[in-house]
Amino acid sequence: NAGVTQTxxxxxxxxxxxxxxLCAQDMNHxxxxxxxxxxxxxxxLIHYSVGEGTTAKGEVPDxxxxxxxxxxxFLLGLxxxxxxxTSVYFCASSSDRPYGYTFGSGTxxxxx
Amino acid sequence: AQSVTQxxxxxxxxxxxxxxxxCNYSSSxxxxxxxxxxxxxxxxxxxxxxxxxxxxxxxxxxxxxxxNKSQTSFHLRKPSVHISDTAEYFCAVxxxxxxxxxxxxxxxxxxxxxx
Numbered sequence: 001n002a003g004v005t006q007t008x009x010x011x012x013x014x015x016x017x018x019x020x021x022l023c024a025q026d027m028n029h030x031x032x033x034x035x036x037x038x039x040x041x042x043x044x045l046i047h048y049s050v051g052e053g054t055t056a057k058g059e060v061p062d063x064x065x066x067x068x069x070x071x072x073x074f075l076l077g078l079x080x081x082x083x084x085x086t087s088v089y090f091c092a093s094s095s096d097r098p099y100g101y102t103f104g105s106g107t108x109x110x111x112x
Numbered sequence: 113a114q115s116v117t118q119x120x121x122x123x124x125x126x127x128x129x130x131x132x133x134x135c136n137y138s139s140s141x142x143x144x145x146x147x148x149x150x151x152x153x154x155x156x157x158x159x160x161x162x163x164x165x166x167x168x169x170x171x172x173x174x175x176x177x178x179x180n181k182s183q184t185s186f187h188l189r190k191p192s193v194h195i196s197d198t199a200e201y202f203c204a205v206x207x208x209x210x211x212x213x214x215x216x217x218x219x220x221x222x223x224x225x226x227x
Contacts, residue, residue, distance in 0.1 A: 033214075033215075035217075040219055040220075041219055042116075042202055042217040042218050042219040042220050043156075043202065043217040044217075045214065045215075045216070048214060058214075059216075090155060090156070092156075100161055101156070101158065103155035103156045103157070104155055105154060106154075106155055
C-alpha cells in the first residue's frame with residue numbers, strides 16, 4: 001500500500017548512544033517532516049525538507065540532524081541520545097499544498 | 113509565528129450525544145486550518161481542512177468544523193458520537209502564504225465516548 005513507512009517501530013537506547021530513524025514514502029511527495037509527540041504538548045516540528053538535498057530546522061531541532069539524499073527518504077539522526085529525547089517520533093510527507101500530511105505510524109524511542 | 117490552543121485536554125461524552133472540541137489559533141498572517149485524528153497506537157489522519165470560502169467545512173466520519181475569523185476559532189463538532197470516535201484530536205494551522213505545509217499542532221484533546 002502506498003504511504004509513509006517508518007523504521008524501526010520501537011527502540012531503547014542508552015544515554016550517549018546514537019541511532020538513525022528512517023522514513024520512506026512512495027507517493028513522490030516533495031515535502032517531508034519529522035515531528036516528536038510528547039504528552040500534553042501535541043506534535044512539535046524537529047526538521048523538515050522541501051526537496052531532495054534540502055533540510056531546514058523546525059521548532060525543536062537541537063540534538064537532531066537530518067538528511068534527504070533521495071527524494072523518497074528522510075533520515076533523522078540522534079548523535080548522542082539523552083533521556084529528554086524519549087518520545088514518539090512521527091514522519092510525514094506532503095505534496096503540492098494544501099493537501100495535508102500523510103503520516104507514518106511512528107517510532108517509540110526510549111532513552112535510559 | 114502561529115500557535116494553537118485547544119481549551120479542553122479531555123472531553124468525556126456519552127454515545128449518541130453531540131460533541132464540540134474547541135480550537136483557537138494565533139497568527140499575524142492568513143492561515144490554513146486542519147483537524148487531525150489519532151487512534152490509539154496509530155499515526156495521525158486528516159479529518160478535515162479549511163482553505164478558503166465557506167466557513168463550514170465537512171470532513172470524514174460525520175465531523176464538521178466552523179472557521180470564525182473574528183474569534184480566531186476553528187471548533188470541531190459532531191451531532192452524534194460513536195464509540196469508535198474515541199481518539200485524540202489535534203487542531204493545526206499553517207501559513208497560507210508559504211509554498212509548503214509547515215504545520216503547527218495544538219496540544220490535543222482526548223475524546224472518550226462512554227457507552
